[in-house]
Amino acid sequence: MDLFGGTIxxxxxxxxxxxxxxxxxxxxxxxxxxPNYKTKEVSFKDVLNDAKQATIPAYRTDARHFDFKINIGSSGVYSNENFRSRANGNAVNMDAEQAKLAENTIYYNALIDRVSSKFSTLNNVVKGGR
Structure with missing residues (x-):
């Protein structure tokens, strides 16, 4: 049973x-x-698949004991090997990377805001609304 409904x-x-x-x-x-550095990307699909967990059966002396969980899969990071933008073989486009960083920062801050809101709600419930 997930105590907080899976949102956290x-x-x-x-x-x-x-x-x-x-x-x-x-x-x-x-x-x-x-020179010759190729940009790396993170595949959301691969990270999502990695988030699925495998369960290892454990010797349990009580029905309330939990099974062990482990993460399986790869890291979800891949390299753009066939892309070249400059004569030295480097494939980093600084403007594109800065735009990706700004977009990811907004996404990260939105998630932090949601987590903070969830914990604030839980804190309010624990304190009885005071």
Missing amino acids: NSLEKGLFYATMKNKTIAQNIANVDT
Whole structure:
């Protein structure tokens, strides 16, 4: 049984995706002058598939014990190998990366706002509306 209805868990997965995407964009920006560097992207579909968890059966002495859960799959990050934009082989378009970073920052902040709102609501319930 999920105590909070699954919303917080979904928001957590969204934050994981946004964080992974932010790290990937930052890596692309950091390598803007590296010869033969190919931009990396995060596949939402792959991250979503990775979020599905496998259950490992465990020896349980009580029916209330939980099974172990592990993440399966790949990281969801892939490289654009066939794209070249400059003579040195570097494929980083700084304007595009900055636009992606701005978009991802807005997405991340919206998720943080929702998580904060959820916790505020739970705090209000725990305190009895005071």
